[in-house]
Amino acid sequence: MPTDIPAGWRQHRQEGGVVLHLPSNSIAASGLSMPHSPRWYRERLWLLNSGSGELGYLDGERFVPVAYGPGFVRGLAFHDRFALIGLSQLRSTSFGGLALEQRLAADGQQAQCGLMVVDLDRGAVIHWLRFGNLVEELFDLVVIPAARRPRALGLQEDDIERLVSFPGSNGLVITKPTVRRPGHTRAPVAGLPRPEPGAHPRPGHRTVHPCRLSRARCLSAPERAGASRDRRLLAGAATAAACGSATACR
Numbered sequence: 001m002p003t004d005i006p007a008g009w010r011q012h013r014q015e016g017g018v019v020l021h022l023p024s025n026s027i028a029a030s031g032l033s034m035p036h037s038p039r040w041y042r043e044r045l046w047l048l049n050s051g052s053g054e055l056g057y058l059d060g061e062r063f064v065p066v067a068y069g070p071g072f073v074r075g076l077a078f079h080d081r082f083a084l085i086g087l088s089q090l091r092s093t094s095f096g097g098l099a100l101e102q103r104l105a106a107d108g109q110q111a112q113c114g115l116m117v118v119d120l121d122r123g124a125v126i127h128w129l130r131f132g133n134l135v136e137e138l139f140d141l142v143v144i145p146a147a148r149r150p151r152a153l154g155l156q157e158d159d160i161e162r163l164v165s166f167p168g169s170n171g172l173v174i175t176k177p178t179v180r181r182p183g184h185t186r187a188p189v190a191g192l193p194r195p196e197p198g199a200h201p202r203p204g205h206r207t208v209h210p211c212r213l214s215r216a217r218c219l220s221a222p223e224r225a226g227a228s229r230d231r232r233l234l235a236g237a238a239t240a241a242a243c244g245s246a247t248a249c250r
Helices: 008-012 099-107 221-243
Strands: 017-021 026-032 035-041 044-049 054-059 062-068 072-079 082-088 114-119 124-130
Touching: 017 035, 017 044, 026 044, 026 062, 035 072, 044 062, 044 072, 054 072, 062 114
Parallel strands: none
Antiparallel strands: 017 026, 035 044, 044 054, 054 062, 072 082, 082 114, 114 124
């Protein structure tokens, strides 16, 4: 049911959803429950009837359900004969009283968050990807064709701010931290090993910052190289003295 009242849809969650035909400004279908993600695919208009947890298509003004998912369906993409659907947990304050909620209660289930793959030819769910407590809602999804082992960037790491792509970059470009946008994590020091996540230092082993090589001041890179060379020369001289000659030690 169309409404011009702010948040007026909340009072018509069960059967107040419509599909609008924008060129003619007319209602193409009505009686839906919080419809979402309309997509034109295979000569049909597909959409998610989120309030009932169903994927379906429009046959004239009638919604034809094809598959059901135990969650608030939102986000739809297609690949070949498969539909990929995002599912979210229910917000009790906003989504109460839906047919989905009643169906979940009858089945003894809770709303799931994850991705569901549906075979359009059979209307069967053939694959699931469920998320745990960290992710409760999905808003949309997209298919990346011909991709193997794609990577998701964490929201609390530097990569999400440092890896960018723009026209002509031929892929991802790594930007450097600046004073105004410092990194979240400490940048590795050149020449020092990077500790593995969760690894503990070996007994008697201690990582020394280059600035600690000199108590008076922090050494520059050339100075550190010179200091390292001097230490090697002193070590070689001490070994030669202890052996009697450098030749005898070889």
